[in-house]
Amino acid sequence: MNFFHRIRALVIKELQSIVGNPSSRALLIMPVILQTLLFPNAATLEVKNASIAIYNRDTGETANELVQRFAQCGAFTEVIPVHSQEELAESIESRSAMLAVSIPEDFSRKIAAGETGPVQVLLDGRRSNGAQIAMSYLQTITETFMKDRAAEQGRTIPSETITRYWFNPNLDFKNFLLPNLVAVITTIGALILTALSVAREREQGTFDQLMVSPLTPEMVMIGKGVPAILVAFFQATLILLAAVFIYDVPFRGSLLLLYLGMFFYALSLVGVGLLISSVCSTQQQAFLGAFSFMMPAMMLSGFASPVENMPKWLQMLTWPNPVRHFVEIVKEVFLKDASAERVLALIVPLAAIGFCTIGCASVMFRRKAG
Amino acid sequence: MKGEHRTSNERAAVGFSLRRLKALCWKETLQIFRDPSSNLIAFVLPLVLIFVFGYGINLDTPVLRIGLMNEASGTEAEGFAKALQGTPSMDIRRYQDRKSLEEDITNSEIRGFVIIPEDFSRRMKQTSDTAPLQVVADGSEPNTAQFVSAYINGVWQTWMLQRAEDRGEEMKREIALEPRYWYNPSAASRNFLIPGSITVIMTVIGALLTSLVVAREWERGTMEALLASPVTRAELLLSKIIPYYVLGMVSLAMCVMAARFIMGVPFRGSALALFVVGSFFLLSVLGIGLAISTGTKNQFNAAQAALNAAFLPAMMLSGFIYEISSMPAFLRGVTHLIPARYFVSSIQTIFQVGTPWKVLMPDILCLMASSAFFLGLTAKLTKRRME
Numbered sequence: 001m002n003f004f005h006r007i008r009a010l011v012i013k014e015l016q017s018i019v020g021n022p023s024s025r026a027l028l029i030m031p032v033i034l035q036t037l038l039f040p041n042a043a044t045l046e047v048k049n050a051s052i053a054i055y056n057r058d059t060g061e062t063a064n065e066l067v068q069r070f071a072q073c074g075a076f077t078e079v080i081p082v083h084s085q086e087e088l089a090e091s092i093e094s095r096s097a098m099l100a101v102s103i104p105e106d107f108s109r110k111i112a113a114g115e116t117g118p119v120q121v122l123l124d125g126r127r128s129n130g131a132q133i134a135m136s137y138l139q140t141i142t143e144t145f146m147k148d149r150a151a152e153q154g155r156t157i158p159s160e161t162i163t164r165y166w167f168n169p170n171l172d173f174k175n176f177l178l179p180n181l182v183a184v185i186t187t188i189g190a191l192i193l194t195a196l197s198v199a200r201e202r203e204q205g206t207f208d209q210l211m212v213s214p215l216t217p218e219m220v221m222i223g224k225g226v227p228a229i230l231v232a233f234f235q236a237t238l239i240l241l242a243a244v245f246i247y248d249v250p251f252r253g254s255l256l257l258l259y260l261g262m263f264f265y266a267l268s269l270v271g272v273g274l275l276i277s278s279v280c281s282t283q284q285q286a287f288l289g290a291f292s293f294m295m296p297a298m299m300l301s302g303f304a305s306p307v308e309n310m311p312k313w314l315q316m317l318t319w320p321n322p323v324r325h326f327v328e329i330v331k332e333v334f335l336k337d338a339s340a341e342r343v344l345a346l347i348v349p350l351a352a353i354g355f356c357t358i359g360c361a362s363v364m365f366r367r368k369a370g
Numbered sequence: 371m372k373g374e375h376r377t378s379n380e381r382a383a384v385g386f387s388l389r390r391l392k393a394l395c396w397k398e399t400l401q402i403f404r405d406p407s408s409n410l411i412a413f414v415l416p417l418v419l420i421f422v423f424g425y426g427i428n429l430d431t432p433v434l435r436i437g438l439m440n441e442a443s444g445t446e447a448e449g450f451a452k453a454l455q456g457t458p459s460m461d462i463r464r465y466q467d468r469k470s471l472e473e474d475i476t477n478s479e480i481r482g483f484v485i486i487p488e489d490f491s492r493r494m495k496q497t498s499d500t501a502p503l504q505v506v507a508d509g510s511e512p513n514t515a516q517f518v519s520a521y522i523n524g525v526w527q528t529w530m531l532q533r534a535e536d537r538g539e540e541m542k543r544e545i546a547l548e549p550r551y552w553y554n555p556s557a558a559s560r561n562f563l564i565p566g567s568i569t570v571i572m573t574v575i576g577a578l579l580t581s582l583v584v585a586r587e588w589e590r591g592t593m594e595a596l597l598a599s600p601v602t603r604a605e606l607l608l609s610k611i612i613p614y615y616v617l618g619m620v621s622l623a624m625c626v627m628a629a630r631f632i633m634g635v636p637f638r639g640s641a642l643a644l645f646v647v648g649s650f651f652l653l654s655v656l657g658i659g660l661a662i663s664t665g666t667k668n669q670f671n672a673a674q675a676a677l678n679a680a681f682l683p684a685m686m687l688s689g690f691i692y693e694i695s696s697m698p699a700f701l702r703g704v705t706h707l708i709p710a711r712y713f714v715s716s717i718q719t720i721f722q723v724g725t726p727w728k729v730l731m732p733d734i735l736c737l738m739a740s741s742a743f744f745l746g747l748t749a750k751l752t753k754r755r756m757e
Contacts, residue, residue, distance in 0.1 A: 027674065034678070041698055042686045045429070045513045048696040066545070092552055094729050095715065098695070117545050125554025126562050126718045129429045129513070130693045135549050136520040146544050158494050159501040161526055163519045166475065168509025176512050196670075284582065284669050288407045291578075291677075292415055300426045304691060306511055308435075308481075309428040328478070335510045336476045 006215060010223030014197065018227060028189055032235050035185055036242045044173040047133045051078040053097035055088045060108020062117070069141050070101060075134065092124050099123045099134050167335045175250070178243035179334040180303040182236050183265070183326045187298065190232040190266055192290050194273025197224055199286035217365040221358070225270040232266040233259070243334075253333035257343045261329035264350040268322040271357025278364035297323045325349050386604060394601065394609030401583065402613065411579045416571045416621045417628075423567035424633045427691070429559035431514055432459070434521060437474060437483030439465045444491030446533075450503075453529040454484065459521060475508055482507035482518035553638075553722040564635050565721040566690030566714050568625045570681070572648070573710060575618045576655030577662070577680035578673065584610060584663035585672035603752055607745070611656055618652040619645075629721075639720030643730060647716045650737035654709035655680060657744025664751040684710040709740040 019025055056067050071079045080097055082088050091097040102120040111117040121138060123131035150157055168175045201207035210220050240258075243249045272293060280286040300307070300314070301323035307315055318324045329346045332338035402408050440451050455462045463480060465471045474480045485504040493501035505522050507515035531543070551557045587593040596606060626644065629635045658680050666672045686692065687701065688710035694702060705711045712733040719729055 023671075031678065035682075038701075039686065042701050043692045044696050045692065046696055047693070050695055093723065093726060111544050114542065116542050119545060119547050121547050121549045123549055123551045123557075125551040125557060126722050127693060128551055128554050128557035128562060129559045130696070131551065132520070132557055133513075133516050135547075136516060138547055139520070139523070142545050142547055149544065156498055156500050158497075159490075159503060159526075159530065161503045161505050161523055163505040163507065163523075165507050165509035165512075165515055165519075168512060168515075171509055171512040171515055173512050176510060284586070284673075285407050287670065287673050288410055288582075291673075292410060292418070295415075296418060296422045296426075299422050305427045305429050306431065306514055309431050310426055314425050331510055332476070332478065338476065342477050 003219070007219055007222055007226075010215065010219065011226045014223055014227040015230070017197075018193070018231065028193075028231060028235070029238075031188065032185055032238055036181065036239055036246075039181055040174050040177050040247055043177055045129060045133075046171070046173045047075045047098075047130050047137070049077045050075055050099070050130070050134055051080055051091075051097045052076040052134075053080040053082050053088055053091040053100035055082045055085070055100065055102045057105045058103050058107040058109075060112075062108040062111050063103050066119070066142070066145060067101075067103070069145055070138065073137055073141060075137055088122065092122055095124065095126075097124075098127060098131055099138075101138070174247050175335060176331070178239070178247055178249045179330040180327055182239045182243070182330045182334075183301070183323060184298055184303055185239055186232045186236045186262075186266070187269060187294060187323055189235045190228045190269040191273045191276075191294060192287065193231055194224055194228045194270050195276045195280070195286040195290040196283055197228075198274065198277035199280050199283045202281055203283055218362060221274055221362060221365065224274065225267070225358075228270050228273065229263070229266040232269065233262065236262055249334065251334055252337040253335075254337075254340075257338070257340060258330065258333045261326060261333070261343055261347055261350070264347050264354060265322060265326040265329070268350050268354035268357065271354045271361060272322065274361035275357045275364070278361045297321050300324065301327045303327055319349065320353055322350055322353050386602060390601060391605045391608055391612075394605060395612050398609055398613040402579075402617065405583075408579060408583060411582075412575060412617055412621070415574060416625060419571050419574070420564075420567065420625050420628050423570070424560070424564050424629065427560075427563050427567065429513060429563070430557075431481075431517060433461045434459060434482070434514070434518055435461045435463065435480045436518065436522070437465050437471050437480040438462050438486075439468065439471060439483065440486045441488045442486050442490040446491040446494045447486045449533065450486060450526070450529050453525055453532075454522070457521070457525050460525075475506070478508070478510075480508075481511060481514050482522070484522060560633070561635050561722060562718050563691065564629045564633055565717045566688070568622065568629070568717060569651075569688055569690055569710050569714050570684050571625055572618055572622060572652060572713070573655050573680050573684040575621055576614065576652055577659035577676045579617075580610065580614050580656055580659030581663040581666075581672040581676040582669055584660060585667060585669045588663065588667035589669055603749065607660075607749060607752065610660055611653070611745070614656055614659075615649075615652055618656070619648060622648045622652070635721060637721050638724040640725045643720050643725040643727075644717070647713060647720065647730065647734060647737065650734060650741050651709055651713040653741035654737055654744055657741055657746075657748055658709075660748040661744055661751060664748055683708045687711065688714045690714045709737055712736045712740075 018028070052070065054067055054070065056063055070076070080091055082091060082100070085102070088100045088102060092100055100122040102122070104118065104120075107117040107119070121135065123135060125131065147157065147160070165171050198207065201210065211217070215223070244251050273290065276289040276293065277286050280289055298304075300310070300318045300321055303323070307318055307324060310318070325346050329338070329343055333343065402412060436454070438451060438454060440447050454460065465483070471483050475483060483506050485506075487502065487504065490501050490503070493499045503526065505519060507518040509515050554561045584593075587596070622644075626637065630637045659676060662675045662679065663672045666675055684690070687694075687705045687708050689705070690710075694705050694711065697705070716730050716733040719726065723729070
């Protein structure tokens, strides 16, 4: 009874110091709102509003129709007609076009004669990812064009591929990004909060007072951890609501599993935060420590680019990174309705990280207190 | 240089003293080296980040894990399966039932699968019929999904042509697109991501480090002490700019070396162009960092502000990972106010294209303007404090 009473008092005190202070309150909500509004609009690997330069030397019907079809593609909003090879090269070099199409004089004639009509496509290698996607759009348009022509002439092609995208039929990048944001934004709040709250008490000298009180170091840690977990839940719920109701991302999985994963994620963050704060004596050091952990952890989480694209040794190194596991949990629960076994399998590393970091932090605190 | 002829107890607030400036710069340098946390940001973090960005951020999947289920019998179907398995960029796993296929794509074990339907071989043989081939890609990784479908389609097309040739048939594609990736023939995303990531690293040094260190001076009251001394405003500002400028340029050089010699990103431009572009970008972010710290005068707020005003825009809105042209019109407008945008596009050009001054010039002019603006803003803020 005494134990819970003390912890409750400590948690209330912590929450008061977080919520009671207008600037720290703003710090917990403002970045979440700002980032939820900004990120999904800014961060996209889709190709939209791209510019395409077209140099058409052929006056034939086939070439004209192909150019028409390229220009009508929704991803290319700007079509730059160019009239020489130099202009074509310059449009790429100066970045005014992402890709440039060049159709030779004899294009239509060759096709009419039953030969292959070549189309040269120049792409800006400085933006090779977008350029590759744009190239696949051109490929699809050309494919459809040839099929339509075959149908007109009463020919059939022997085989065709029918592609479906599961879990995200239109490959909407927002459906990928928002679940990721639930993980990424929660990290900032929970980690910095835990790391700084201990450092602040150290700076103000109140940490020693806590240590000489009847509270054990473990109780102090729980007192610091519970509010951070509550804040993480609060922030994650905000983004979750925004994802579903503002951005219309379909939520297919189980909320219970998501929050279960979130609990262990928050726990592992609290562990990392406490561990950082146990070796720092000032707020500045704690902030920088948290930042130095957070940056690589976020970059190597699969949010910026998939973990499977990394070299094998780096993939192994991402194992102790809590963000990586939670990114997977949110994304799979959100879009793929992941099974309980799958989520539990992803929770195991989170629990392990939490256990290790909290254990180490507790040893460090005892040493400092003793 | 008048100051050098005066003795130190003279009230020499007027006039510029090179000696005082040197002393101030030296003090600033010592401050950076003595504090472990600024050491961390100045030296450790840039190296960690270049390696994290260099190896961790990659938009190209080296080997795609693809499931394959061949429901058909017959040589046609098996021929296509062989063609898929022979592609080095794909790790093809054979499946016998749809249930385990679905399970594995849900658990992200595979990123897509191909189903060759039962009647595939038969319908291939009938000239009046088109045999469908089912391709499914995991849309929860949209970028990878694009490549899954593009790669499988590529294999399929090559196989179709090969098959026609083997049968002695005249099957010509009517139209052949011949893509050529300029500057980056293998279309490796690392070649533009690594140069772009230098932007983020320079921002960390220029904005985060300066804002923290200068805010600390305000917090501790040593800034007021400096302002009360004969030090002029120009000397004070220069003493904050010069050491961090040198530090930033050293780390730029370090990052470029690491990118070129360790990660093998081709560098085709000139050192002069790099120096010019790097200098003006660094001065801009230094200006932002100094303006923030002078405005907030508090370490914690300064760090938060630097994170939100310099770091996040450099990550999200600079075009380093996410293409600016794909953003909505409003955000595209906002990116024009962010110095990182101009640096990303010019450093990518310097690395990949070379030194086309005509292309670089507009970016350089924008960076000059932004550095003048932010340094001027700092000067203005500092002036107010002195009164």
